[in-house]
Amino acid sequence: MNTTNNCPQLLDLAAEHLTAAARHAEANACGDLTSPWHSLAGQIQLTAGGVSPVCDDEPVAPRPFGVQDHLNAALTVLDSIPSGLGPPDIGVWAWRVADLRSLVTAWAGQA
Amino acid sequence: MTTTTLGDLLARADDLCRELRDSPDPVPLTAWESFDATAYLLMRDLVGPARTGSRAFALSHAALCRVIDAYPAPLRGASTGSVGAREVAHLLGRPRSAVIANIRKGQIPSTWDGRQYLVDVTNLPSRQDVRPADPLSPEPLPRLSCTLGVAADLMAEHRGQVTHDVDAGFETLDSATAPVLAHVLGIIHVAASHAVRVGPLSDIDRPLAVARYSATALDMLGDVRRGSPMLAAASFSPPSNPVSLNERLESGLRQWVTAARAELNRTVPSTDVIRNVMNQGIHLYAVSARLLEAAEFPVEPVGDTAAGARGSLHAAMEAMSQADRLWGSVTTAMRPSHEYVAAARELHAVLTDVTHDGLHPRGINEIAKNLDIGQSLADLRYAVRDVADLVRDIQQLPDPLLRSGLLFAPASKLTPSVERLHDRAAGRYVAVLPVEAPDLVTAAVTVARGSDLAAQALDRAVSQAFPFTIARRGDLRRASVPEL
Numbered sequence: 001m002n003t004t005n006n007c008p009q010l011l012d013l014a015a016e017h018l019t020a021a022a023r024h025a026e027a028n029a030c031g032d033l034t035s036p037w038h039s040l041a042g043q044i045q046l047t048a049g050g051v052s053p054v055c056d057d058e059p060v061a062p063r064p065f066g067v068q069d070h071l072n073a074a075l076t077v078l079d080s081i082p083s084g085l086g087p088p089d090i091g092v093w094a095w096r097v098a099d100l101r102s103l104v105t106a107w108a109g110q111a
Numbered sequence: 112m113t114t115t116t117l118g119d120l121l122a123r124a125d126d127l128c129r130e131l132r133d134s135p136d137p138v139p140l141t142a143w144e145s146f147d148a149t150a151y152l153l154m155r156d157l158v159g160p161a162r163t164g165s166r167a168f169a170l171s172h173a174a175l176c177r178v179i180d181a182y183p184a185p186l187r188g189a190s191t192g193s194v195g196a197r198e199v200a201h202l203l204g205r206p207r208s209a210v211i212a213n214i215r216k217g218q219i220p221s222t223w224d225g226r227q228y229l230v231d232v233t234n235l236p237s238r239q240d241v242r243p244a245d246p247l248s249p250e251p252l253p254r255l256s257c258t259l260g261v262a263a264d265l266m267a268e269h270r271g272q273v274t275h276d277v278d279a280g281f282e283t284l285d286s287a288t289a290p291v292l293a294h295v296l297g298i299i300h301v302a303a304s305h306a307v308r309v310g311p312l313s314d315i316d317r318p319l320a321v322a323r324y325s326a327t328a329l330d331m332l333g334d335v336r337r338g339s340p341m342l343a344a345a346s347f348s349p350p351s352n353p354v355s356l357n358e359r360l361e362s363g364l365r366q367w368v369t370a371a372r373a374e375l376n377r378t379v380p381s382t383d384v385i386r387n388v389m390n391q392g393i394h395l396y397a398v399s400a401r402l403l404e405a406a407e408f409p410v411e412p413v414g415d416t417a418a419g420a421r422g423s424l425h426a427a428m429e430a431m432s433q434a435d436r437l438w439g440s441v442t443t444a445m446r447p448s449h450e451y452v453a454a455a456r457e458l459h460a461v462l463t464d465v466t467h468d469g470l471h472p473r474g475i476n477e478i479a480k481n482l483d484i485g486q487s488l489a490d491l492r493y494a495v496r497d498v499a500d501l502v503r504d505i506q507q508l509p510d511p512l513l514r515s516g517l518l519f520a521p522a523s524k525l526t527p528s529v530e531r532l533h534d535r536a537a538g539r540y541v542a543v544l545p546v547e548a549p550d551l552v553t554a555a556v557t558v559a560r561g562s563d564l565a566a567q568a569l570d571r572a573v574s575q576a577f578p579f580t581i582a583r584r585g586d587l588r589r590a591s592v593p594e595l
Contacts, residue, residue, distance in 0.1 A: 033428045034397035036463050036470055042390025043459050045439075046447055049383025054444045054519065054540055092449060099456070110469040 007085050011052040014077040018048035018097065021070035028067065036107075044071070044100055051078070051093050068108060071101040113349060113361065114493060118342030120262040121294055124255055128301045131251040138252055138306040140314040145244040146256040147321060148186045150299045153259045154179055156266035157292050157341075159284075171285040175292065178328045183320040186241045193222075193229040202235060255302060259295070265346045289335040291342065296332070300325035345493060356464060357483050357490075363454075363461040364494040367391065368501075370454035374447065375504050379517055381445040382438050385505055387455055389435035392498045392562065394462050396424040396431075399491045399569055401466045405475040406484050420565075420572035427565035430558040431502075437551045441518045441543055488573045495569050499562040506559040509551045516542035 025041035032038065044067075051074075078086075078094040158175045180197070184204035196214065200207040213219045214228050219235070221228040244256035303322035307315045349362040371391075374384045400421045465482060466473055478484070512518045522534035522541045534541050 033393050033425075033432055034401070034466075036467050039390060039394040039459055039463065042387050042394075042435075043456060045390075046383050046387040046452055046455055049381060049386075049442075050446050050449075050452055053381065053383060053446050054442055089449065096452060096456070107470050110471065 007081055008052075010077055010081050011086070011090075012054075014074045014097075015048045015052035017070045017074035017077065018044055018051060021067045021074065022048065024066040024070060040067075040100070040103070047093065047096050047100065050096070068101065068104045071097055071104060075101060114345050114347050114489070115261070115265070116343055116345045117262055117265055117291065120258055120265065121291070121298075121342070124258045124262075124298050127251050127255040127258060128298055131255060131302060131305050134251055134305075135309065136250070137309045137311050138314070138318070141242075142244065142248075142250065142252045142256075143306050143314065143318055144186055144241045146252055146259075146302055147317065148241045149243065149256045149260045149263065150295065150302075151182055151185045153263040153266070153295055154182070154292060156263045156270065157288055157295065159270060159288075168283070168285075171283060174331075175285055175288060178292065178296075178331050181324060181328060181331070183317070183324055193231055196221075196228050196230070199230050199235065202232075252302065252306075255298070259298070261346075265344060269344055269346065286336070287339045287341045289332055290337060290339045293329060293332050293335050296325045296329050300329065347493075356461070356481050357486050359461045360465060360482075360487055361490045363458040364395075364490055367454040367458040368494060368497040370448070370451040371501055374451045375501060375508075377445070379443050379445055379512070380508065381447045382442045382518075384447045384451055385508070386435050386438045387447070387451075388498070388501050388505065389431040389438070389558070391455060391458060391462075392431050392502065393428045393435075394459065395491065395494055395498060396428050396565060398462050398466050399488065399495060400424045402478070402482075402484050402488050402491065403569075403572055405478045406488060416568075416575050417572045420568040423561075423565045423568035427558070427561035430554070430561040434554040434558040437548075437554050440524070441520050441548065441551070442540070443512065443517055444519060444540075488569075492566075492569055492573045495562075496566045499559075499566040502559050502562040506555040509548065509555055510545070513543060513545040513548055513551075518543045518548065520547075 022041045022044040025037045025044060029035035029037035029041065075094060075097045078090060078097060081090060158172075158179050180201055182201075185202055194202070196210050197207055199219065200210045203210065210219065211228070214221045214230070219230055221230045223229075243260060244253035246253075246257045248254065300322055303318040303325060306318035307322055347361075347365050349365040350358045351362075353359040353362040371384070371388055374380055375388075403417045403421055406417070465487065466478065468477075473481075509518070519540040520543050522531045522539055525531065525541065525543060525547055527535065531541055
């Protein structure tokens with residue numbers, strides 16, 4: 001497998017997962033603009049734009065556990081890019097995804 | 112709160128003028144010269160450089176420039192920047208023709224910008240012995256000098272934003288400047304007259320000249336209107352190590368606004384940032400509406416105003432949500448900066464903490480326990496105004512981006528055409544044509560109007576609910592009737 005050539009596709013895949021996570025968060029808000037889920041969706045979408053500003057917006061295969069599941073998937077994809085082959089700031093974006101995931105995990109614990 | 116407006120500073124200067132008026136102590140020459148130089152600097156920063164444009168615009172600005180140019184040979188000009196030959200002549204107290212002759216002979220270093228000579232003020236001789244006033248002095252005149260100095264710094268630092276804000280309204284910049292300039296001239300006249308009255312006699316020549324000048328200048332300005340949007344120009348100094356929720360909120364808001372401005376000033380901004388500005392705007396409005404609701408409990412109900420403000424905030428939220436969705440259908444293919452993402456994340460965290468414990472909404476009593484609601488609303492009021500500015504900037508973006516072919520969308524989502532056949536098949540992004548995004552332009556206008564109305568409504572509601580927290584001191588003074 002040529003990982004160098006796959007890198008942009010992996011970034012796109014991570015961004016697609018993040019976009020899907022944002023959609024799930026939006027759905028959790030149930031149309032309530034004052035819901036924390038709505039603002040979280042904005043943060044996830046912003047991070048998706050940082051990972052790949054041009055990603056296919058066709059939805060990836062939906063995952064059963066919604067936001068957290070897609071954030072996990074995005075993080076797994078980002079972590080699978082070998083060091084030195086991705087953009088130099090990929091670690092920062094991965095850290096941001098992990099930060100959002102920990103927030104969602106904390107919220108899930110409350111529910 | 113660590114927010115100061117130009118109006119606050121002038122109100123403080125008025126207080127110091129009253130203190131000065133009752134002081135019998137003679138004014139030392141050094142203290143006077145510090146005040147003299149600082150007051151001139153503030154006037155220059157208020158009026159700004161000479162401008163051109165339409166004839167009416169140039170004439171209205173020239174009227175203010177004439178007032179500045181009539182100042183008795185200034186002791187010091189600005190410490191940095193470039194000035195034209197006319198101002199050099201004024202600063203040196205020499206005829207303009209003599210200055211231009213010196214420039215042509217190379218005796219005064221200058222550059223030619225195609226219209227006029229520009230001279231770096233650091234190349235001009237100036238009185239180095241005129242120092243800024245001592246901020247620790249207990250005397251009223253040095254304190255007055257320091258207050259005017261802070262006002263000059265505020266104007267110099269935020270001039271672009273102030274110009275932007277005033278131009279965006281329905282008032283010319285010069286008509287907004289004239290009342291403030293008249294106020295400053297009044298302060299100068301009081302200080303100069305006081306210096307003449309208390310002496311010493313050997314040092315009153317300069318204050319006398321400035322007192323005569325300020326009286327004439329006030330007459331030159333004529334009957335200016337009261338109040339000015341310029342007085343709301345604010346300087347922020349959020350805590351560097353925020354601890355309490357109020358401090359975190361203030362710091363988070365300021366950092367985010369600064370980062371958002373920087374992002375939107377990029378030649379081609381990221382659409383993800385634009386979407387996030389809408390998202391954060393919605394969050395800000397939601398928190399403001401909730402705090403307004405909470406504010407009605409501890410203080411007297413403010414009735415219809417607060418309810419009206421909440422209505423305006425909710426209407427703006429809907430418009431922003433619509434704009435967010437539309438911006439999500441296109442991209443400029445630009446990444447958001449790390450600075451912006453970090454600031455947005457911090458603001459999201461603190462705004463959520465204000466009204467929610469995780470996912471659970473906090474009760475009003477709990478909010479009031481954790482937070483000084485009046486202070487928070489004062490901070491949010493400025494931020495909501497900043498959001499209106501950001502949205503107004505965003506309103507200008509769709510047209511140039513579309514005409515430049517810098518907004519992209521998947522070919523499969525756009526009007527099919529022969530040219531796009533291959534791109535559709537390959538799943539590529541292509542430039543969106545202006546006719547393909549009319550909704551984006553309309554939504555940008557709607558959201559700009561909605562956010563302006565929301566900012567005005569919140570301003571009114573917060574001013575009524577918390578007059579003693581946020582009102583300018585000048586307003587309070589006019590509102591109170593002294594007992595006789």
